Amino acid sequence: MSTSFLRRILGFLRNTWRGLTSMRTALVLLFLLALAALPGALLPQWSLNESNVRDFADEYPRLAGFLDDIGAFNVFSSVWFSAIYVLLFVSLIGCLLPRSTQYLRQLRARPVRTPSNLSRLPHHAEGTVPLPPDEMLAVTRRKLRHWRSEERTEQDGTRTVSAERGYLREAGNLVFHFALVGLLVTVAGGQLTRYEGQVVVQADGSGFCNSGTYNYDSFRAGPTVDGTSLGEFCLRVDDFDVDYLHTGQAVDYHAEVRYQSGEDLDDGTWRQHSLKVNNPLRTAGDRVYLTGNGYTPVFTVTFPDGQQRTKRTQWKPVDGTTMLSQGATKFDRPDMPDEQRRHRNQLAVTGLFAPTPELDGKVLSSRFPALNDPMVAVDVLKGKLGYATGKSQSIFSVNQELIDSGDLNRVARENLSVGESISLDDGTTVRFDGVQRWVNLQVSHNPFQPYVLVFAVAVIIGLGASLSIKRRRIWVRITPGGSAGSGEAASTSAVEIGGLARTDQAGYGEEFTRLSGELLAGGTGSTSSAAGEENSRGRSS
Amino acid sequence: MQVNQTLSTLSDMAFATSVVVYVLAMMLYFAEFASARARHSERERAAEPVAAPAASPPVSGTATDGSVVGRLEPEPRKPWSERFGGMAVAVTVLAALVHAFSLVTRGFAVGRVPWGNMYEFGSAICLAAVVAWLVVLYRQSRPQRSTTPASKLRGLGGFVLLPTTLLLFLSGTALYAQASPLQPALQSYWIWIHVSAAIVSTGVFMLAGVASIMFLVRLRHENNPLRAEGIGSRLPTSQALDRIAYRATVLIMPVWTFAIMAGAIWAEAAWGRFWGWDPKETCSFIAWIVYAAYLHARATSGWRGTRAAWINVFGLAVMIFNLFFINIVISGLHSYAGL
Ligand code: HEM
Secondary structure (H helix, E strand, O other): OHHHHHHHHHHHHHHHHHHOOOOOHHHHHHHHHHHHHHHHHHHHOOOOHHHHHHHHHOOOOOHHHHHHHHHOOOOOOHHHHHHHHHHHHHHHHHHHHHHHHHHHHHHEEEEEEEOOOOHHHHHHEEEOOOOOOHHHHHHHHHHHHEEEEEEEEEEOEEEEEEEOOOOOOHHHHHHHHHHHHHHHHHHHHHHOHHHHHHHHOOOOEEEEOOOOHHHEEEEEEEEOOOOOOOOEEEEEEEEEEEEEEOOOEEEEEEEEEEEEOHHHHOOOOHHHHHHEEOEEEEEEOOEEEEEEEEEEEEEEEEEOOOOOEEEEOEEEEEOOOOOEEEEEEEEEOOOOOOOOOOOEEEEEEEEEEOOOOEEEOOOEEEEEEOOOOOOEEEEEEEEEEOOOOOOOOOOOOOOOHHHHHEEEEEEEEEEEEEEEEEOOOOOOOEEEEEEEEEEEEEEEEOOOHHHHHHHHHHHHHHHHHHHHOEEEEEEEEEEEOOOOOOOOOOEEOOOEEEEEEEEOOOOHHHHHHHHHHHOOOOOOOOOOOOEEEEOOOOOOO | OOOHHHHHHHHHHHHHHHHHHHHHHHHHHHHHHHHHHHHHHHHHHHHHHOOOOOOOOOOOOOOOOOOHHHOOOOOOOOOHHHHHHHHHHHHHHHHHHHHHHHHHHHHHHOOOOOOOOHHHHHHHHHHHHHHHHHHHHHHHHHHHHHHOHHHHHHHHHHHHHHHHHHHHHHOOOOOOOOOOOOOHHOOOOOHHHHHHHHHHHHHHHHHHHHHHHHHHHHHHHHHHHOOOOOHHHHOOOHHHHHHHHHHHHHHHHHHHHHHHHHHHHHHHOOOOOOOOHHHHHHHHHHHHHHHHHHHHHHHHOOOOOOOOHHOOOOOHHHHHHHHHHHHHOOOOHHHHHHH
């Protein structure tokens, strides 16, 4: 009983495996994969744009809850999406292994015997050639020299040639499918070992070193990255500039950077690179990209006791086309050992910055993204900025709760051009010194990237070969025809030719017509002999 | 980088002209189609099953037949439908030339590739589709291809030009954009490689999709001559339509694969990663999978005819969705290619 049970299980497993590796299953799985990817294109995705997901959730809260539960906002790391492609690739591998061995066997096999009835084949031609059979055979041999061919003598002495061509098609197809597996494996490898960090750098010679994740404003990494062995390099941003059209459209962003990696770190050499949108810096196995930019208004506060503090805090663009920006530059009062008092005497300069100002009364907006007599419209707030509350703070704004609760009070509101300043009641002055630019840099690392490229190229080459090469066969049967005098060897040959394309590929007919025409003309090249009533029929013509 | 206004105006004028000429060509195709009824259906019932005899002597005047040389037989007056058809092809060629001129002048006007926004992109796709169609006609007009002579394929012409002119019209109106230089993210030689491959693929897939749609109509008619008679009876044979769809798809699939991969290589330089499931990337991936399914269906028994054709139509639907919906409605990194 137990053996029959075992056999049943084995039979079941075998059937499952056969089913899984069948072409029909592959087809269904391909469809499922396309279907499963669809929500990834239609719905906002956490990994791409969190705020879009939040907007969607605000608009359709119940639907969004459901969708989030089933992973529809995270399609490409969802269980069901993974399940489909894993099944597909299992099916693919199960299909490829037997196909490969079969292909190797085919490579060694000889072209098949000539069928007895060539006129039943999709392509067929016959005629009489004024050459003796031996010479006709030689002609055939010459014409088919690029084919793998086999000559045979049938029982009645008739000579036949079987020839086959286009073996590379299957090779290409196998390369293609194996390369898909390679692509999947290397992409997965990349997911495990990649990292990506974002950092804002002032374009005034400031910089950072890729020595630890703490140097980044945000950092994401694959599970095998613990942040202790990042590619080592340091980078400084000397200058950043944008060229604008008169319409305000940006036509060129470029950051002039200096960097050092490898030996340069030891001997202090700095190399130049012009970082542009399509021209990342590649060094130490990492890539550095220019992903954003903005303005930093520089403010200097002179406290009543004469002490000065200058701060450069990036403000963030709120309008990409005019670069109207907003932000908050925050100051601590120096030399105030008493925590309590210090925290009540903090200053924040917050408001709008316009690179090319346009004033409507006192309301500031920007007309153009480049610097033309820039201006800020600021509120100066004094009081408690609330670093101490432990809550994380946006660097672009002050905590509204503190304003509402009266801990932070507006003490001035003014529009300032470069060089102008505000004097507060307590004798403090706030001066708008000027502007500099900041850039957002992204550092990326994926050690598998070159291998992905190799497999991608193999995919294309394999696909091209598999789709452009036709596997086709031709058979020629040469029977001695009539002869001038009886008893002598035949001086003509009756020639029958059959052809078969072994794949779904349309388009063998033309080649067959040409080839059979040449053969029936005795290899003289003229195809317009009287010979061929060719019946290219069927779908493969 | 200054925009040359004269050239840009010239380009706009050529564009408008080409749309008008395409409409004329389309009307001529349909005129042939409509007046071809009797001839086609007669011939079909009588002669089709035998398949046009390939070795039937070529039309008069070839050198092999001495008696004909030099003798000027009065050509029998071609029936109107034939003449419409001939004119339709000639007018299509003219329209395509004007159209190409419009793209070239646009390119010179802005000093860059003429496919930097959706208007230019849509226009270029249409040109690719029309050129693909003309290539099919040309290949079938060679004597070796006598199984389905070009005149028998022309019935498809109007149906190829219909969506083409529609897309062209949309590009020229709703999607129109003033000539202007490229955004920084698009300034890379990859725009030549990636976008031109995508344009050619989309255009050829369009032709393939139309052929598959008409294949389905025609097959309905062939299976039951009473169904879809108006259109079905005048179309090329289902076999010929299937072949156009299949060969076009097979030819362009590696190009489409290349377009996606070139996009990935470009994305690595421009956006910091080679693949990020951006809506455009996702949708291209889906289209690719659907076309792979089409090729597999062609190799799977029971899926070959109708089902495969439906898959091809679905593939085209995904491509069109990718072009319009993803660019216009959904915000992604490709959105700037838009309006
Ligand atoms: C990731 C999944 C797959 C993709 C993207 C894919 C893609 C393709 C493409 C584009 C072709 C076209 C080449 C041609 O028609 O010659 C093809 C052919 C082929 N595939 Fe796949 N395939 C996948 C999975 C599979 C699986 C699982 C099997 C086996 C069950 C399979 C078996 C075949 C065969 C036999 C051909 C040759 C068909 C023919 O000769 O027309 N494929 N595949």
